[in-house]
Amino acid sequence: MMNPVIYVTRKIPEEVLQPYQNMFNFRMWDKEDVPVPRDVLLKEAATADGVLCLLTENIDREFFDYAKNLKIVANMAVGFDNIDVEAAREHGVVVTNTPDVLTETTADLTFALLMATARRIVEAADYIREDKWQYWAPYLLAGSDVHGKTIGIVGMGRIGEAVARRARGFGMSILYHNRSRQEKAEQELGAVYSDFTDLLQKADFVVSLVPLTEQTAKMFDRDAFNNMKSSAIFINVSRGGTVDEEALYDALAANEIQAAGLDVFANEPISSEHQLLELDNVVCLPHIGSASEATRTKMLELCLDNLKAVLNGEEAITPVK
Structure with missing residues (x-):
């Protein structure tokens, strides 16, 4: 009996695949930094039993119509807004993601971005690179404190x-907004539940960590930024689609909010001509929230373990429900 065929949509290290080589026949797009072309993806999906994909792939209804033999799509991400989950269900295909393994790494990046934005770290580093540092001055590149803020x-x-745990270590007051109350966070971390508008009005740092859904699309709009303090700093490490980027640009350009730190954008990748990069009070990163070597390897291993389980007739480890 032939081993199931797995198509991997981006080149990944052979050593990660090695423990699974006896179980699967792997086919893989041969580039690490360029997404698989749409026509190649559809052609490969037509004969694959499983697909290991990235957020860059649009796994839509057309894809599932092509993928007649497909049993599982393993998405190397927590979010899955690149996948038509309803179409997958209709075609009897399991969709999995990679929660948990990237939690702490992404929280590290979130807090690093918050601190870099508040203390103007990137701007200060560029100040030296551009040979601008001639004198010390009392308010040279003065930023915002993080400790003791909200x-x-x-x-x-x-x-x-995980971000709240880090904030607690900085003596910060913690407000949160969520679809449901999180009593554990309230009891263990002293987090205080707040409605969305109240949170925007009181927080010194507003951090977006929501999934992209119909309800959260552009939830950070002009009204949201108008409700923030003029000294507020906005951080987005969720999905770019949760933000109205035009409204954010206008708020920053008019100093209606102080600064923003962004790891995600509405349309990725962005170029150096993106309008937000015109502003000195923005720190932009290329979607590296989970980008530590150890975590990215764990994400791939979880994808492969999900493929193994489903194609062996077992329950997926982390199914998208």
């Missing part, structure tokens, strides 16, 4: 709680 976390899931 953080407002929108989306108190696993990553939100």
Whole structure:
């Protein structure tokens, strides 16, 4: 009996695949930094039993119509807004994601971005690179304190709680907004539930950690930024689609909010001509929230373990429900 065929949509290290080589026949797009073309993806999906994909792939109804033999799509991400989950169900295909394994790493990046934005770290580093540092001055590149301030976390899931733990270490007051109350976070971390508008009005740092859904699309709009303090700093490590980028640009350009730190954008990748990069009070990163070597390897291993389980007739480890 032939081993199931797995198509991997981006080049990944052979050593990660090695423990699974006897179980599967792997086919893989041969580039690490360029997404698989749509026509190649559809052609490969037509004969695959499983697909290991990234957020860059649009796994839509057309894809499932092509993928007649497909049993599982393993998405190397927590979010799955790149996948038509309803179409997958109709075609009897299991969809999995990679929660938990990237929680702490993404929380590290979130807090690093918050601190870099508050203390103007990137701007200060560029100040030296551009040979501008001639004198010391009392308010040269003065930023905002982090300790003792109020953080407002929108989306108190696993990553939100991990960010709250870090905030607690900085003596911050913690507000949060979520679809449901998180009593554990309230009891263990002293987090205080707040409605969305109240959080925006009180927080010194507003951190978006919500998934992208119909309800959260552009939830950070002009009204949201108008409700923030003029000294507020906005951080987005969720999905770019949760933000109205035009409204954010206008708020920053008019100093209606102080600064923003962004790891995600509405349309990725962005170029150096993106309008937000015109502003000195924005720190932009190329969607590296989970980008530590150890975590990315764990994410791939979880994808492969999900493929193994489903194609062996077992329950997926982390199914999208």
